[in-house]
Amino acid sequence: MTLTSYVREGWASLRSTRVRTGLTTLGIIIGVLSITLVLALGEGAKRTISSQVTGLDTGIILAKPGGIDQRAAMSAYNPFSITTTSTLTERDMKSVDELKQTNAVAPLMFINGSVGFNSKSISAPIIATTPDFVSLLKLKLASGQFVSDTTNRDTVVLGNNAALDLLGNDQVRGQEVLIKGRPHTVIGVLKNTHAPVNAIGVNLDRSVFISLDDGKTFNQGIAQIGQMIIRASDPTSTTETAAAIDKRLLETHQNERDFSIIEGKDAASAASSFYSIIVLITAAVAAVALIVGGIGIMNIMLVSVTERTREIGVRKALGASNSHILGQFLVESLTMTVVGGLIGLIAAYIIAFFIAMVFSFQPALTWEIIAIAMGLAVGVGVIFGLYPAIKASEKDPIEALRRYE
Amino acid sequence: MPRKKKTTGNVIELSGVTKEYGYDDTLLMALNGIDLTIERGEFVAIMGPSGCGKTTLLNILGLLDSASDGSYVLNTQEVASLSSRRRADIRSKEIGFIFQSFNLLPRMTIIDNVALPLTYSNMPRYKQHKNASRLLKTFDLQEREYYMPTQLSGGQLQRVAIARALVNKPSIILADEPTGNLDSKASEIIMNELSDIHRRGNTIIMVTHNPDLTTYATRIIHMLDGRIARDTKYPTPILDTRQKRPLGKTKKKSKRGSA
Numbered sequence: 136m137t138l139t140s141y142v143r144e145g146w147a148s149l150r151s152t153r154v155r156t157g158l159t160t161l162g163i164i165i166g167v168l169s170i171t172l173v174l175a176l177g178e179g180a181k182r183t184i185s186s187q188v189t190g191l192d193t194g195i196i197l198a199k200p201g202g203i204d205q206r207a208a209m210s211a212y213n214p215f216s217i218t219t220t221s222t223l224t225e226r227d228m229k230s231v232d233e234l235k236q237t238n239a240v241a242p243l244m245f246i247n248g249s250v251g252f253n254s255k256s257i258s259a260p261i262i263a264t265t266p267d268f269v270s271l272l273k274l275k276l277a278s279g280q281f282v283s284d285t286t287n288r289d290t291v292v293l294g295n296n297a298a299l300d301l302l303g304n305d306q307v308r309g310q311e312v313l314i315k316g317r318p319h320t321v322i323g324v325l326k327n328t329h330a331p332v333n334a335i336g337v338n339l340d341r342s343v344f345i346s347l348d349d350g351k352t353f354n355q356g357i358a359q360i361g362q363m364i365i366r367a368s369d370p371t372s373t374t375e376t377a378a379a380i381d382k383r384l385l386e387t388h389q390n391e392r393d394f395s396i397i398e399g400k401d402a403a404s405a406a407s408s409f410y411s412i413i414v415l416i417t418a419a420v421a422a423v424a425l426i427v428g429g430i431g432i433m434n435i436m437l438v439s440v441t442e443r444t445r446e447i448g449v450r451k452a453l454g455a456s457n458s459h460i461l462g463q464f465l466v467e468s469l470t471m472t473v474v475g476g477l478i479g480l481i482a483a484y485i486i487a488f489f490i491a492m493v494f495s496f497q498p499a500l501t502w503e504i505i506a507i508a509m510g511l512a513v514g515v516g517v518i519f520g521l522y523p524a525i526k527a528s529e530k531d532p533i534e535a536l537r538r539y540e
Numbered sequence: 541m542p543r544k545k546k547t548t549g550n551v552i553e554l555s556g557v558t559k560e561y562g563y564d565d566t567l568l569m570a571l572n573g574i575d576l577t578i579e580r581g582e583f584v585a586i587m588g589p590s591g592c593g594k595t596t597l598l599n600i601l602g603l604l605d606s607a608s609d610g611s612y613v614l615n616t617q618e619v620a621s622l623s624s625r626r627r628a629d630i631r632s633k634e635i636g637f638i639f640q641s642f643n644l645l646p647r648m649t650i651i652d653n654v655a656l657p658l659t660y661s662n663m664p665r666y667k668q669h670k671n672a673s674r675l676l677k678t679f680d681l682q683e684r685e686y687y688m689p690t691q692l693s694g695g696q697l698q699r700v701a702i703a704r705a706l707v708n709k710p711s712i713i714l715a716d717e718p719t720g721n722l723d724s725k726a727s728e729i730i731m732n733e734l735s736d737i738h739r740r741g742n743t744i745i746m747v748t749h750n751p752d753l754t755t756y757a758t759r760i761i762h763m764l765d766g767r768i769a770r771d772t773k774y775p776t777p778i779l780d781t782r783q784k785r786p787l788g789k790t791k792k793k794s795k796r797g798s799a
Contacts (some may be wrong), residue, residue: 140659151647449643452604452631454660454708455624532604536639 145467159435166425167479171508173421175487175498177414182499194370195399196377198363222393223360227531230387236368236376241268243362244350248315250343252301259297260342263350271364279308279323282346291319295327296340372399431520432468436523447527448535461528468520476512550577551711551743557610561598570596572766583738584745585754588763591759594747602635603627615711632660636705640717642697644689650700657708658661675703694727715746731756
C-alpha cells in the first residue's frame, strides 16, 4: 500500500466526520499558532537587540569591573548597585588610552540620584563620561552639543525620553535642571536610539549625561568607572587589542583579575542569550497548548477506532496486515496535525503581519521557526496517534467482524 | 514469488484440526479433529445447527483464526504456523470472503470497495480500478461504479461483495451465509452468480443454514459438535439435474441470523 493511497483513504475518512475533525484540528492549529508566534516575537526581539548592538562590533571593546564570566556579564554587574565598588579607575582609563592599539576610550561613571526641573523630579540614570562617548556609540544629537572639554562644568545633555519626561519636549537648550540638587544647564538632547536593551546595560534614552569631571564632584573627586568603552585602532584586530588591554590592566592591577574585557559582539550575545531563555520558557508554556491539542487527537482517534472496528475486521479479512491498519490510522492523525500545523503557521503569519503593522515591531518568522513548529506538529501526530493506531492494528478480525452482526 | 495456481489437485488439506476456547471446566471444543480435503473446483456447502463449528471452520480456512492443533495445507503450503503478516499476505492473494452482511465500507464508492483487496497488494491504482471495473461489468453493475453502498439494494450489494471477493483471483472463495440478509428473489440471483463462478473453475466453500441452497453445491458437509457428521459428494450440482424454478415465484424463505 503506497503512502498516497494511505493519505487518500485517510482524507476520505476524515472528511466523513468533518465537524469532529475540524474541532480536533483546531486544537493543533491553536497550539502551532501560539508556539510560532512566541518564537517569532522572541526572534524579532533578539534581532532588534543584536541590530542595536551591531554598532559595537566593529572594533569596540567593553571593559567592566569585576572578574566575571563574560556570558554572565549582562546580568552579573549592575552599574547602579550600591553594594559594589568599581575596580576600574581613572588611572586604568589613562593606561588603556595610552596603548597604541586603541584610539578612543570613554568611561561611564554611573551616579545614583534624581534629576529635577521646577517641582518635577525623575530618577534617571546619571552617566558621567567624556566626549568620545557619542562617537563610540554612534549616538546622534537631536539638538545642541554633547559635553566636551570646552563646555562648562555644570552642563548636562539629556536622553530623548528623559527630556520629554522632564521638560515635555526635546528643544530645551538653555533650561536649567537640578542634578542631585545642583543646577545644570541643558546644552543638548540626544536623538532617540529606540534601544532600551543594549550592550551598555542602561537605557540611554532615559539617561542624562554630564562630564566626568562634573561626575567626580559627586563622589569626593574620585571617578567610579562602571564601564569603559574602548575602540581599537584597527577594527580587524579587535581580539588582539582586547588581549593587549587585558594584559595592561593586569599589570596595573597587580595580576588581580578584578575586571573583564568583552568584545562588542560578545556583549550582543550576552543580551540575546538572556532573551533566548525568556523566549524558550514562553515557548514551553505555549507548547502546552499543542500537547492539549494532541490529547484531543488521541481521544478522537480512540473513538474512531471503536466506531470502525467492523471496518478494521473487513480490511483484515481482505488482506490488510497489522501494519497496514497501523499505517492507516497513523496517517489519519498525522493528516490532522500536518493540516492543523499548516493552518496554524498561516494564521501566525497573518497575526505577525498585523503586529508588525500596528506596533512597529517586527516578529521574525524564520525558516527555523517554521521547521520547529511543523516538526512539533508532526511529532504530536505520531506520539498521540500511535496508541490508537496500535489499538486498531491489534484488533482481532473475528471479534471485529462479529460486532453488530 | 508468484505461485502458479494448479488447475487440479487439492486446494485444502486439513488433518486433525481442533479449536479450543476457554480452559479447565469452561473448555469448549469448537472443532474436534477435522480431517478434510477439498479439491480445486469444488462447491462445498457446510451445514449444521448453530454452534456446531461451521463459522469457526470457515475462519480457520480463511486464515482469520488459527487452529489449536492439527495441520492446514493451503495450495501445498503449510499455513497453520505462519506469522500474522504472512497470513494477511495469503488472505490478500489466495482467499476471497463473502459475508452475510455484505460488509462493504460505507464511505467508499462501489468501485473502491471492489478494488479494496488489491490496495494491499501494491497494484497501481489505475490497474486496481481496471480490474474492479471489469468485474463489475460481469455482474451488470458497471453503471453503479461511482455509487455509494447506501444507494444500492441488498442484492446489488451482495453482487458487489462477490465481485470484491473475486477481484484478487483467489484460490478459494469463502462465503458465510451469503444470502442470509436477502429475500428469496435476490437469494436466487446471488446463488446463480455463485454457481456461475463455480462453473468457471473457482473453489467455493459456503456456510449456510438453508437446505435449499445446498442444491447448488457439489459437496455437502454436515457438521455436528465440532466434527464432520456427514460428507456427501455429487458429481454435478443437484440443481443442474433439476428444473430451475421460475424467478419470483419461490416460497419465502426464513431470514435467520448466522450462527
